[in-house]
Amino acid sequence: MGSIHIARSHRLSAAELDTLVDDLSGQLAQEYQLRIQKRGDAVHFSRNGARGTLLPGPSHVEITLELGFLLRPFRDGIHQAIERQLDALLGG
Numbered sequence: 655m656g657s658i659h660i661a662r663s664h665r666l667s668a669a670e671l672d673t674l675v676d677d678l679s680g681q682l683a684q685e686y687q688l689r690i691q692k693r694g695d696a697v698h699f700s701r702n703g704a705r706g707t708l709l710p711g712p713s714h715v716e717i718t719l720e721l722g723f724l725l726r727p728f729r730d731g732i733h734q735a736i737e738r739q740l741d742a743l744l745g746g
């Protein structure tokens with residue numbers, strides 16, 4: 655399966671959450687050559703073979719990513735890398 659879903663709870667203020675979203679989306683865009691588009695609170699990202707959403711909430715952050723056929727073999731590594739980045743930004 656080529657789906658990635660990551661959810662983390664947080665206790666960030668609105669300003670801290672905005673900073674986290676900006677930092678994480680910038681890191682993901684650079685590392686995975688993603689195009690980023692912010693719509694409301696959600697950040698949508700895409701590239702050939704992948705698309706997903708970063709959805710911040712008042713008490714949680716959720717990332718979903720759908721990988722195409724050619725990126726599916728790298729799913730576990732991508733999943734772990736995104737988790738590490740998110741956890742580092744959350745201070746965990």
